[in-house]
Amino acid sequence: MKIIKTDIIPIKQQFAKVKAPHELNLEAICVFTAIGFFLDQDTYWKDEVVLKPASIHTIDDDGFLIKSEPWFTWHYTPAEVTFDTSLNTFASLFEDIIDRQTRNKQVILPLSGGLDSRTQAVALKQLGKSVSAYSYSYKGGYPEAKLSKEIAKACSFEFQEFEIPKGYLWDKIEDLAKINGCYSDFTHPRQMAIFEDFDAMGEVFSLGHWGDVLFDTMCDANLSKEEELELVLKKIIKKGGVELAILLWENWKLEGDFESYLRHRIKSLLSTIDIRNSSAKIRAFKSMYWAPRWTSVNLAVFEEKKPITLPYYDNALCEFICSVPETFLVNRQIQIAYIKKRNRELAKITWQENKPFNLFTYHLNKTPFNLPYRILNKLNRGFREVFGEKYIQRNWELQFLGNKNKKLLNTYLYDNVYLSFIPEHIVRSVQDKFQNINSVYYAHAISTLLTLSLFNKSQKNK
Known part of the structure; x- marks a missing residue:
């Protein structure tokens, strides 16, 4: 037992x-x-x-x-406290968590231009930790690592910058299938592109996953149950994924129809969450079902190299967030206030989500204040595309676009060692729509077929 x-x-x-x-x-x-x-x-x-x-x-x-x-049930029990009290409680708790998780260790910190890793950087700097930071950008995409480098420099952290190249997945895909068990598609874990570089970085990862869910509002506080259901479906359904699911459901002659089945499943899970505030309820749903079954899956890539810690996953922080009034979470207020309070220099660095503005000026990210940046950005992207340089925004674009990628992809989609339990006409239909109709819409479906092909092969090798 x-x-x-x-x-x-x-x-x-x-x-x-x-x-x-x-x-x-x-x-x-x-x-x-x-x-x-x-x-x-x-x-x-x-x-x-x-x-x-x-x-x-x-x-x-x-x-x-x-x-x-x-032993724990998600709830919404807002404390009758001021914003400053919540901020101070968060600061103390977050720094205690990070200190406990990284004590006497050289920390590896993946940095981005967003708030979650920046909040960690502030805490690690405040605690005087030894940190090796890194970041990466897409080849031909937005130079995200530029902002990360500024954050690392302001904290006096060691820093490495990487560029994720086209087609990086193909010589690592079999390893990734073993690491994540095919429980997530393969195009999201960019860390596989620098997998071997982790060896020389430090002793323990401090990963910033899930901060954006815990420390932001999800929706209006007073949705009806039907509106909550529709919102969850909108958040989780992938473009092209439902279309493929319906084809598979019908081909496998499963009872009823897929869309009714999915709606019933989500509705049943939502009904078990006894929270009236819709925003807190959606956060609970995502933390119960999305984080453990999607976000957590590819954490195994990091853990394959070094121990991992996740301050936003900490039980104490999850319990704390149940007591924070939703009004304090609107527009990431607590994280922004914490960064400003502890390290104003980091607050002055561009916030990627609201570029070119920072944590003091992000409220200006609206017309007419952001027009100069938007015009210059559009002209720059257009200029690059004139010379045949595609602007990369998504992981799958590095993996599925171009003749070389197509040839390697077809190896996994049409070889009977791989995708033999799905009819070829379904695979060809999806791939034709991806290539000739709407690549953005059908990219997830292609990525899922690739994942299922590796899963099928793994079972044949047992």
């Missing part, structure tokens, strides 16, 4: 057996196709589940799940 206690937001998926046939869970695979992650406890198999977050699980000696009981 074994007892397993899962965190509020688990870093790793933990699996257990259940009494059911050892068959592919085709309904779950359709959902994965539509939204990019497996829902709730679903896995590829009917007789296997992932352990729920924030629960105590009893597992027998044969690995079968006997029972699960929650």
Whole structure:
């Protein structure tokens, strides 16, 4: 007998057996196709589940799940405090968490031009930690590493800058499939492009995942249940993913229709969250079902090299956020105020989401104040495209566009060693639409087919 206690937001998926046939869970695979992650406890198999977050699980000696009981439930219980009190509580708590997670270790900090890693940089600087920072930009894309370099310089951190090249995935895809178990598509973890460089950087990662969800509002506070459902569906459904899921559902002759099935699943999960404030409820939903089953999956890439820590995943921070009034979270107020309070120099560096403005001027990111930047940016991108240099904005553009990428992709889509459990006419239909109709709309579907092909091969090799 074994007892397993899962965190509020688990870093790793933990699996257990259940009494059911050892068959592919085709309904779950359709959902994965539509939204990019497996829902709730679903896995590829009917007789296997992932352990729920924030629960105590009893597992027998044969690995079968006997029972699960929650030890924490997401709630919204706003404290009657001032904004300054919440800010000071956050500052103390966040710095305590980072200090505990990185004590006596050389920290590896991935930096971006956003707020989450910048907030970590402020805390690490405040605590006097030894930090090796790094960042990367797309080849032909926005030079995100430029802002990261400014942040690192202001904190006196060591810094390395990387450029993610085209087609970086193909010579690493088999390794990535083993690392993430094919529970997430392969085009998002850019860190695979610099996988070997992690060896010389430091001792422990401090990763900034999920700060943007915890420390921002999700929606209006007073939505109806139907509006909440529609909002969640809008947030999680991937372009082209539902179309592919419907094709698979019909081909596999599953009961009912896919869209009704997905709506029912999401509606049922939302009904279990006893929170009236819609923003807090959507945050809880995302933290219970999205973070553990999508965000956490590719954390394994970092952990393959060094131990990982995630301050925004910390149980204490999740409990704290349940007590913060939603009005204090609007427009990332707490993180912005914390950065201004602790390190005004970092607050003066451009906020990528509101470029070219910073944390003192971001409210000017509207017409007419942002027109000069928008015009110059558009002219610059147009000038580059005139000379045949495509402006890269998305990971998949590095992997799927161009003749060389197409040839390598086809190896995985049409070789029977790989994608043999999906009819070829469905694969060709999706790929034709990706190439000739709307690449942005169908990119997720192509990425999912690639993931399923590697999953299928992994089962044949067992």
